[in-house]
Amino acid sequence: xxxxxxxxxxxxxxxxxxxxxxxxxxxxxxxxxxxxxxxxxxxxxxxxxxxxxxxxxxxxxxxxxxxxxxxxxxxxxxxxxxxxxxxxxxxxxxxxxxxxxxxxxxxxxxxxxxxxxxxxxxxxxxxxxxxxxxxx
Amino acid sequence: xxxxxxxxxxxxxxxxxxxxxxxxxxxxxxxxxxxxxxxxxxxxxxxxxxxxxxxxxxxxxxxxxxxxxxxxxxxxxxxxxxxxxxxxxxxxxxxxxxxxxxxxxxxxxxxxxxxxxxxxxxxxxxxxxxxxxxxx
Amino acid sequence: xxxxxxxxxxxxxxxxxxxxxxxxxxxxxxxxxxxxxxxxxxxxxxxxxxxxxxxxxxxxxxxxxxxxxxxxxxxxxxxxxxxxxxxxxxxxxxxxxxxxxxxxxxxxxxxxxxxxxxxxxxxxxxxxxxxxxxxx
Amino acid sequence: xxxxxxxxxxxxxxxxxxxxxxxxxxxxxxxxxxxxxxxxxxxxxxxxxxxxxxxxxxxxxxxxxxxxxxxxxxxxxxxxxxxxxxxxxxxxxxxxxxxxxxxxxxxxxxxxxxxxxxxxxxxxxxxxxxxxxxxx
Amino acid sequence: xxxxxxxxxxxxxxxxxxxxxxxxxxxxxxxxxxxxxxxxxxxxxxxxxxxxxxxxxxxxxxxxxxxxxxxxxxxxxxxxxxxxxxxxxxxxxxxxxxxxxxxxxxxxxxxxxxxxxxxxxxxxxxxxxxxxxxxx
Amino acid sequence: xxxxxxxxxxxxxxxxxxxxxxxxxxxxxxxxxxxxxxxxxxxxxxxxxxxxxxxxxxxxxxxxxxxxxxxxxxxxxxxxxxxxxxxxxxxxxxxxxxxxxxxxxxxxxxxxxxxxxxxxxxxxxxxxxxxxxxxx
Numbered sequence: 001x002x003x004x005x006x007x008x009x010x011x012x013x014x015x016x017x018x019x020x021x022x023x024x025x026x027x028x029x030x031x032x033x034x035x036x037x038x039x040x041x042x043x044x045x046x047x048x049x050x051x052x053x054x055x056x057x058x059x060x061x062x063x064x065x066x067x068x069x070x071x072x073x074x075x076x077x078x079x080x081x082x083x084x085x086x087x088x089x090x091x092x093x094x095x096x097x098x099x100x101x102x103x104x105x106x107x108x109x110x111x112x113x114x115x116x117x118x119x120x121x122x123x124x125x126x127x128x129x130x131x132x133x134x135x136x
Numbered sequence: 137x138x139x140x141x142x143x144x145x146x147x148x149x150x151x152x153x154x155x156x157x158x159x160x161x162x163x164x165x166x167x168x169x170x171x172x173x174x175x176x177x178x179x180x181x182x183x184x185x186x187x188x189x190x191x192x193x194x195x196x197x198x199x200x201x202x203x204x205x206x207x208x209x210x211x212x213x214x215x216x217x218x219x220x221x222x223x224x225x226x227x228x229x230x231x232x233x234x235x236x237x238x239x240x241x242x243x244x245x246x247x248x249x250x251x252x253x254x255x256x257x258x259x260x261x262x263x264x265x266x267x268x269x270x271x272x
Numbered sequence: 273x274x275x276x277x278x279x280x281x282x283x284x285x286x287x288x289x290x291x292x293x294x295x296x297x298x299x300x301x302x303x304x305x306x307x308x309x310x311x312x313x314x315x316x317x318x319x320x321x322x323x324x325x326x327x328x329x330x331x332x333x334x335x336x337x338x339x340x341x342x343x344x345x346x347x348x349x350x351x352x353x354x355x356x357x358x359x360x361x362x363x364x365x366x367x368x369x370x371x372x373x374x375x376x377x378x379x380x381x382x383x384x385x386x387x388x389x390x391x392x393x394x395x396x397x398x399x400x401x402x403x404x405x406x407x408x
Numbered sequence: 409x410x411x412x413x414x415x416x417x418x419x420x421x422x423x424x425x426x427x428x429x430x431x432x433x434x435x436x437x438x439x440x441x442x443x444x445x446x447x448x449x450x451x452x453x454x455x456x457x458x459x460x461x462x463x464x465x466x467x468x469x470x471x472x473x474x475x476x477x478x479x480x481x482x483x484x485x486x487x488x489x490x491x492x493x494x495x496x497x498x499x500x501x502x503x504x505x506x507x508x509x510x511x512x513x514x515x516x517x518x519x520x521x522x523x524x525x526x527x528x529x530x531x532x533x534x535x536x537x538x539x540x541x542x543x544x
Numbered sequence: 545x546x547x548x549x550x551x552x553x554x555x556x557x558x559x560x561x562x563x564x565x566x567x568x569x570x571x572x573x574x575x576x577x578x579x580x581x582x583x584x585x586x587x588x589x590x591x592x593x594x595x596x597x598x599x600x601x602x603x604x605x606x607x608x609x610x611x612x613x614x615x616x617x618x619x620x621x622x623x624x625x626x627x628x629x630x631x632x633x634x635x636x637x638x639x640x641x642x643x644x645x646x647x648x649x650x651x652x653x654x655x656x657x658x659x660x661x662x663x664x665x666x667x668x669x670x671x672x673x674x675x676x677x678x679x680x
Numbered sequence: 681x682x683x684x685x686x687x688x689x690x691x692x693x694x695x696x697x698x699x700x701x702x703x704x705x706x707x708x709x710x711x712x713x714x715x716x717x718x719x720x721x722x723x724x725x726x727x728x729x730x731x732x733x734x735x736x737x738x739x740x741x742x743x744x745x746x747x748x749x750x751x752x753x754x755x756x757x758x759x760x761x762x763x764x765x766x767x768x769x770x771x772x773x774x775x776x777x778x779x780x781x782x783x784x785x786x787x788x789x790x791x792x793x794x795x796x797x798x799x800x801x802x803x804x805x806x807x808x809x810x811x812x813x814x815x816x
Contacts, residue, residue: 027656034640034659036676045725046240046652055233056199063196064234067203068241069653073345073617077241077653096306097191098200104182105204105213107515108318109341109349112299115306132308163520170504170523172540181317182516205517209481209753213517232714243651244726245749245757248707251714268716318512327505332471335464336506339475340513345617349513368578369463370472376454377476377485379787380590381613381621384571387578404580435792442776442795444812453589454788477789481753485789590784599777604743607736608778611747612785621785641735642744648726649748649757 001049010048016058017051017084022124024080058088063098070099070114071106079117092122092130137185146184152194153187153220158260160216194224199234206235206250207242215253228258228266273321282320288330289323289356294396296352330360335370342371342386343378351389364394364402409457418456424466425459425492430532432488466496471506478507478522479514487525500530500538545593554592560602561595561628566668568624602632607642614643614658615650623661636666636674681729690728696738697731697764702804704760738768743778750779750794751786759797772802772810 001009018026031039051061062085069078085095095118103111122128137145154162167175187197198221205214221231231254239247258264273281290298303311323333334357341350357367367390375383394400409417426434439447459469470493477486493503503526511519530536545553562570575583595605606629613622629639639662647655666672681689698706711719731741742765749758765775775798783791802808 027652030656030659030663033663034674034676035644038644041725041729042652045721049721050236050240053233053236056230056237060196060199060230061237063192063200064203064237065241067200068207068238071204071207072242072651072653074241074651074653074657077656094192094196097189100186100189100307100310101192101197101200102204103515104186105201105210105515105517106208107344107346107511107513107518108299108314109344109346109513110515112302112349113346115302119302119305130306132306163516166520166523166527169527170538170540171508174508177317177321178516181313185313208515208517210515210517210521213520236715236718239651241651241653243647243649243654243752243754244707244722245649245752245754246651248710248757249754251710255710255713266714268714322508322512325505325508328471328502328509332468332502333509335468336471336475336509337513339472340479340510343476343479344514346513366464366468369461372458372461372579372582373464373469373472374476375787376458377473377482377787377789378480379616379618379783379785379790380571380586381616381618381785382787384574384621385618387574391574391577402578404578435788438792438795438799441799442810442812443780446780449589449593450788453585457585480787480789482787482789482793485792594780594784597777597780600743600774600781604740604774605781607740607744608747608781609785611744612751612782615748615751616786618785638736638740641733644730644733645736645741645744646748648730649745649754650752 006044006048009052010044013052013058014043014047016088017047017062018080018087020087021083022079022121024083026080027077059085059090062088062090063094066095066098066114067102070110071102073110073113075113075117078114079121082114082118082121086121086125092118092127096130142180142184145188146180149188149194150179150183152224153183153198154216154223156223157219158215158257160219162216163213195221195226198224198226199230202231202234202250203238206246207238209246209249211249211253214250215257218250218254218257222257222261228254228263232266278316278320281324282316285324285330286315286319288360289319289334290352290359292359293355294351294393296355298352299349331357331362334360334362335366338367338370338386339374342382343374345382345385347385347389350386351393354386354390354393358393358397364390364399368402414452414456417460418452421460421466422451422455424496425455425470426488426495428495429491430487430529432491434488435485467493467498470496470498471502474503474506474522475510478518479510481518481521483521483525486522487529490522490526490529494529494533500526500535504538550588550592553596554588557596557602558587558591560632561591561606562624562631564631565627566623566665568627570624571621603629603634606632606634607638610639610642610658611646614654615646617654617657619657619661622658623665626658626662626665630665630669636662636671640674686724686728689732690724693732693738694723694727696768697727697742698760698767700767701763702759702801704763706760707757739765739770742768742770743774746775746778746794747782750790751782753790753793755793755797758794759801762794762798762801766801766805772798772807776810 028039028043031042062081065081066085069081082095099111099114122130164175164179167178198217201217202221205217218231235247235250258266300311300315303314334353337353338357341353354367371383371386394402436447436451439450470489473489474493477489490503507519507522530538572583572587575586606625609625610629613625626639643655643658666674708719708723711722742761745761746765749761762775779791779794802810
């Protein structure tokens with residue numbers, strides 16, 4: 001892919017995922033403070049080349065990110081990607097369901113951490129309490 | 137849910153996920169050797185109550201399981217759920233894509249372990265080599 | 273087990289473990305906000321069926337919970353179960369000893385996190401400083 | 409503690425824990441091949457000073473070790489300590505119960521790995537199948 | 545090694561690593577509150593016997609500590625050892641480079657946590673912003 | 681950096697690290713079987729852009745890789761990087777020392793796994809037994 005096209009793709013995907021919802025400093029900002037070239041390389045590699053691929057949908061990709069991050073207890077990054085999931089239209093109940101699912105593999109405390117992050121985001125977006133009747 | 141219905145749902149979901157593909161002993165068999173009642177309780181709870189829910193599709197659920205298990209390096213269980221994913225119709229390229237995605241969060245060695253498990257299963261199913269042209 | 277009996281057993285075990293000591297919101301409250309049915313299922317399964325078993329004593333069970341949670345750095349849940357351990361009569365020095373023991377397997381930082389949680393609880397319960405002469 | 413007494417205590421505790429059951433090379437052997445002084449220091453520190461303490465019983469200590477190691481998926485070391493637990497008289501059903509308990513915190517695959525190790529040891533000791541009727 | 549010499553070596557190494565930079569309570573203080581004898585044993589064993597060895601340099605040792613702690617997300621201990629690294633003369637850019645390196649193995653969120661700890665320390669030491677031109 | 685130069689740098693660094701010692705399939709081979717473009721991108725990004733940087737020496741970088749991988753129990757990748765460390769001239773005793781060091785943070789079983797991998801490589805290279813007298 002030519003570089004101009006990759007930059008544009010990176011920008012568009014970043015906008016979709018992180019352009020709305022709760023206000024958070026993206027890791028890119030931290031990277032750039034340390035090393036602008038590395039920040040650019042990482043961003044083009046991760047957001048431009050990986051997150052922009054379409055073999056799975058962007059919604060599936062965010063569910064996968066949430067499952068991975070919650071399983072490892074990376075709550076800061078999890079907040080970023082739950083927000084990203086909501087930004088691309090994943091329903092809050094589907095995010096919660098992903099977290100119920102990983103409790104079997106990563107344990108109940110990992111699920112609890114994830115649900116707490118999800119609740120905090122929904123509170124901040126004035127979408128809490130979540131309805132408790134419209135899901136199976 | 138009444139118990140007879142839960143048992144039937146458990147049986148159906150287990151059949152969909154683990155009834156085909158590579159031959160593997162399910163954990164249920166191990167549990168039953170230690171404690172038949174616990175085996176039954178766990179199976180009804182996990183397969184009947186959790187895996188049978190429809191808030192996310194069974195294909196999404198398997199992608200979530202793969203992301204979680206690969207992130208934690210649980211290769212034995214990962215094999216079970218990659219096989220389950222293929223059984224419910226998740227394309228091998230989508231399984232691989234889930235593994236590419238988690239490399240960002242869980243590291244490249246976690247991805248490598250996952251791809252090795254996927255390759256082993258595809259070899260066993262006579263579906264290897266995977267085509268390398270039909271995915272983005 | 274019939275359901276009424278299971279509910280009563282769940283209630284009794286929850287009361288023993290979480291009915292005293294430091295004030296903390298149990299995970300059950302969080303689960304219920306998301307999904308009342310799942311909350312009930314999880315509670316009956318974990319507290320009613322697992323924590324109520326008597327193959328090991330409830331004190332041994334809490335030491336096991338502490339070893340597991342401290343080894344994985346799940347400090348929020350660890351606080352809940354250290355409090356639970358104290359509630360069922362595990363001596364503070366025995367809790368500390370469990371944390372010394374896991375330093376060998378999970379590393380010294382995992383022990384330090386655990387000791388910090390234990391100290392925080394003892395401070396909150398006005399039982400700090402711990403005596404330093406009456407153990408081994 | 410004077411050094412001669414510490415050495416004798418180390419020897420006695422090592423004998424209790426690792427002197428019977430399945431044949432396994434203890435880590436001490438590996439350490440000594442790399443660095444005899446470090447091997448001696450580690451052994452006196454871990455087995456002599458930590459494992460020999462009596463604030464918790466040696467049976468409780470082994471249950472704690474099993475909970476920690478199974479939670480982290482350290483199966484080689486887990487085998488050593490499950491064997492040690494059986495050597496000091498922890499019943500196989502109590503070992504299994506510890507593994508059921510940690511499934512809640514560390515996930516079901518961690519429990520499965522632990523049960524597999526336990527089963528392998530019991531098979532090797534001609535104590536398999538485990539009775540399935542005499543526990544709760 | 546005789547005990548007086550070991551104590552002196554422990555004191556000297558502790559002074560080099562933790563005697564300057566940001567103010568933090570060392571784990572030794574926490575250990576001593578629980579168990580003075582264990583605190584002394586651990587300190588002599590870890591700081592006196594391990595950290596004082598010269599097979600690798602003290603600067604290499606701190607890079608290794610940072611790589612290990614950042615990979616496991618032990619941020620409190622990581623802060624202690626990043627401070628220690630700076631105290632023995634490891635350049636901030638070298639610390640950052642260690643964190644870039646482990647992103648491949650432990651994932652980008654682990655790197656982000658590490659960079660955040662490093663930035664916090666540099667801010668506290670009035671050495672922030674880090675220069676962005678003098679590396680590579 | 682222009683692409684031709686990056687490719688050459690990638691090739692040179694890969695040759696230094698993985699061109700000698702024990703025979704192992706590099707992850708690149710696995711990646712390429714799944715996705716040649718991704719394999720190329722990952723290789724240029726990791727080996728070309730990250731491993732080729734000179735802020736830390738290539739020997740320090742390998743010690744960091746070993747510390748990270750051993751701490752997380754990624755033994756397959758650890759084998760690759762211990763071999764790489766030996767290829768760029770890190771002495772076996774320095775590799776062992778890195779593993780002793782991480783025992784404090786990641787636990788003794790993590791160290792044991794690492795020493796076993798190191799021993800296996802040295803055996804395969806006919807450099808076992810390691811001398812036990814020439815290090816501190």
